[in-house]
Amino acid sequence: MSAPLTTLADTVGGWFAKTPEPVLAVEQAALRSDRFRLEREADWKRLEAIVSRMEAGRLSRISDEDILALPVLYRTVASSLSIARETSLDAGTLAYLEGLTQRAWFLVYGPRVGLGGWLRRFFGGGWGRAVRGMGLDLAIALAVMVAGAIVGWLLVASDPGWYSALVPGDGGDPRVPGASRAALRATLYGSQGEDGLGLFAAALFNNNAQVSILAFALGFAFAVPSLLLLVHNMGGLGAMLWLFHGAGLLPDFAAWLMVHGTTELFAILLAGAAGVHIGRSMAFPGELAVLDAAAQAGRRAAQVMVGVVLMLIVAALLEGFARQLIDDALARAAIGLFMLVFWIGYLFAWRRGAPE
Amino acid sequence: MKALSRKGAVKPGRPRPLLDSDRRRRSVTTPEGIALGFTVASRASRAGALIIDLGVIFTLMLVTTLVLAYLLFGVIGRPGSVFDGPGAKGSSVLQFLGVAWIIAMFLFRNAYFMWFELRPRGATPGKRLAGIRVAARDGGQLTADAVIARNLLRDIELFLPVMFYAQASAEGGDMGAATIAGLAWMTTFLAIPLINRDHLRAGDIVAGSWVVEAPRAKLTALLVSGETAREGRSTVTGARFRFDEAELGAYGEYELQVLERVLRDDRDENLAEVARTICAKIGWQPGPQGFLGDDRAFLTAYYTQLRARLEQGMRFGQRKADKFAGTG
Numbered sequence: 001m002s003a004p005l006t007t008l009a010d011t012v013g014g015w016f017a018k019t020p021e022p023v024l025a026v027e028q029a030a031l032r033s034d035r036f037r038l039e040r041e042a043d044w045k046r047l048e049a050i051v052s053r054m055e056a057g058r059l060s061r062i063s064d065e066d067i068l069a070l071p072v073l074y075r076t077v078a079s080s081l082s083i084a085r086e087t088s089l090d091a092g093t094l095a096y097l098e099g100l101t102q103r104a105w106f107l108v109y110g111p112r113v114g115l116g117g118w119l120r121r122f123f124g125g126g127w128g129r130a131v132r133g134m135g136l137d138l139a140i141a142l143a144v145m146v147a148g149a150i151v152g153w154l155l156v157a158s159d160p161g162w163y164s165a166l167v168p169g170d171g172g173d174p175r176v177p178g179a180s181r182a183a184l185r186a187t188l189y190g191s192q193g194e195d196g197l198g199l200f201a202a203a204l205f206n207n208n209a210q211v212s213i214l215a216f217a218l219g220f221a222f223a224v225p226s227l228l229l230l231v232h233n234m235g236g237l238g239a240m241l242w243l244f245h246g247a248g249l250l251p252d253f254a255a256w257l258m259v260h261g262t263t264e265l266f267a268i269l270l271a272g273a274a275g276v277h278i279g280r281s282m283a284f285p286g287e288l289a290v291l292d293a294a295a296q297a298g299r300r301a302a303q304v305m306v307g308v309v310l311m312l313i314v315a316a317l318l319e320g321f322a323r324q325l326i327d328d329a330l331a332r333a334a335i336g337l338f339m340l341v342f343w344i345g346y347l348f349a350w351r352r353g354a355p356e
Numbered sequence: 357m358k359a360l361s362r363k364g365a366v367k368p369g370r371p372r373p374l375l376d377s378d379r380r381r382r383s384v385t386t387p388e389g390i391a392l393g394f395t396v397a398s399r400a401s402r403a404g405a406l407i408i409d410l411g412v413i414f415t416l417m418l419v420t421t422l423v424l425a426y427l428l429f430g431v432i433g434r435p436g437s438v439f440d441g442p443g444a445k446g447s448s449v450l451q452f453l454g455v456a457w458i459i460a461m462f463l464f465r466n467a468y469f470m471w472f473e474l475r476p477r478g479a480t481p482g483k484r485l486a487g488i489r490v491a492a493r494d495g496g497q498l499t500a501d502a503v504i505a506r507n508l509l510r511d512i513e514l515f516l517p518v519m520f521y522a523q524a525s526a527e528g529g530d531m532g533a534a535t536i537a538g539l540a541w542m543t544t545f546l547a548i549p550l551i552n553r554d555h556l557r558a559g560d561i562v563a564g565s566w567v568v569e570a571p572r573a574k575l576t577a578l579l580v581s582g583e584t585a586r587e588g589r590s591t592v593t594g595a596r597f598r599f600d601e602a603e604l605g606a607y608g609e610y611e612l613q614v615l616e617r618v619l620r621d622d623r624d625e626n627l628a629e630v631a632r633t634i635c636a637k638i639g640w641q642p643g644p645q646g647f648l649g650d651d652r653a654f655l656t657a658y659y660t661q662l663r664a665r666l667e668q669g670m671r672f673g674q675r676k677a678d679k680f681a682g683t684g
Contacts, residue, residue, distance in 0.1 A: 030580050031580065031660065031663060033663075033667050034578055034580070037578070038578070041575070044575065048575075054476050055477050057475060057476060075388065078386075078390050081390065086670060087671060088667065089609055089613070089663050089666055090579065090663075091616050091617075092573075092575075092576035092579070092616065092620070093575070095573040096575045096576065098393055098571065099572060099573035100573075101390065101392060102392055102394070103570075105386055105392060106478060106489070106491065106498075107476060109387075109496060109497045118500040202459060205462075206461070206462050209462065209466075210511075210519075213508055213511050214511070214516065216508060217508055217511055217512040220561075220562060278562060291493075291556075291564075292494075294561050294564075295493070295562065295563060295564025295565075296564070297562075298505040298506075298561075298563050298564065299501035299502055299505055299563065299564065300501070301505065301562075302501045302502070303501055303504075305508055306504060
């Protein structure tokens, strides 16, 4: 190989290989603080190697020894930093130690549980604990939802013209005031032969999930928009209840709705309550600073929201499949009631894990 | 638990500039009682990171859509395919692809940020490129709850106006009103990180998180070692540099660290300039064959002896911040 090629190969190799740094003997150091550094450099480098590998997510390639050494090395480097700050004026070393301590700190105090561990804790009582932590907000959201449904019913009862405003529908929807009993009944029963249930369920879920995330996120503006959203959604429901009541189909409609409705409305209730929880904690932070109160409420509400999304998946499956495949009011009501009892039991009665 | 303080405040009358990176410094006390310095990420780097991430998400959505469409048309286009003839099974294929598409879009929109911020780096690809990461504001653990909360809020900050806009255009609504509403909405939420000191956006406020610069300092080589430093002798000219108390007392820690940067950069014109300045300050006359023959050796010797003196002072609890401070 000719000389230029060798140089080139060396250069390219240098990009990928670690250049061996000359290790200085401690005696070579001219300053006391440099001697301090040279004596501890090996530990620092070892921690840096472990941290780099962990950051890259290659956990399997780290030996048990290194994992065990991580907290010890973190404390060593942290104490090196404390000493260096008091004894050394080498800005390069100080910056390195600060950076390294911070990186190790992120790992030692970072998100220690992965998504799996978090989910296990979440299902094993964390979800219910978070829900129970917002009792008053649940009551507020529930009251608002009931009020919304009643208002919707009363509005349409006084003037059917309100119906189109409360229930936005496309032109082909037979569920309008003045529709015949048979036409209304047809919307409740007899869709077993329908195709595309999976797509229907997925679209329902997507739509509902975005609405509940909205209800939660809007709580940030002191909960007012969350409540308005709840009133609006429930107003439509109240109007439809009135419509089917007029046709004498109220029990059938209730059963049709209950299949998925107990789960879906429960989820919307939780999402609204989560929004109210954040808004209320920011408006009335109590003894905490506003930012701390918001952070505390936000973390609890986030757990509830993950639960809401999961409940909406269940609701969409029930709506897309169970409701279309089961054509009997009694069976539909039974499923709906069972789901309601299940959610209440799981979230409120089943208490486990850390004390509240 | 919470210990935020502002560093880098300079007394008036000092000519030292206050850099933006100094202004963004915060100190958080860890459970071990060590004050860790954090630098709050600048708004520009956060905006850049967001743009990169949105680009990645958009690309992922586009590629997924195209792949699913390709699969669909691949099935349709074949002779004797499931779509041919009465009672074909095509609709279930269509349905499966539709479900896959909806789920993929939901995950890209909602799970992308959460998945990456829960990993050990605490950063999405965009944040990693911008050199920033998410951390807990109180110096404690960054919990999964916090990451979820800060990203659910992103939905109303970013995507809601887009949704309104799309809805208005789809239903033939008033586009002018939709534009104004969308802009007003975005301005409100964009203003939040602009008006608070730690650049918190709405999601950060609710989650108790903040975005800081990710540290990546490398351990630099020892600046001074060997004979030049210990003896203060130039290996080129053989001259020896010894400074007395008064000559070393001219400068403080700030100047020492400037000198450290100059020595690390190692550019001849800077070395000469700094050497001349120091000479003038301490009243040395550059002899005909004096240190100017080897500026580097002169500066190394001065750096070493100044640092030794200042560090000795530190050990006795006397610090000298800069040349304006007392003779400490």
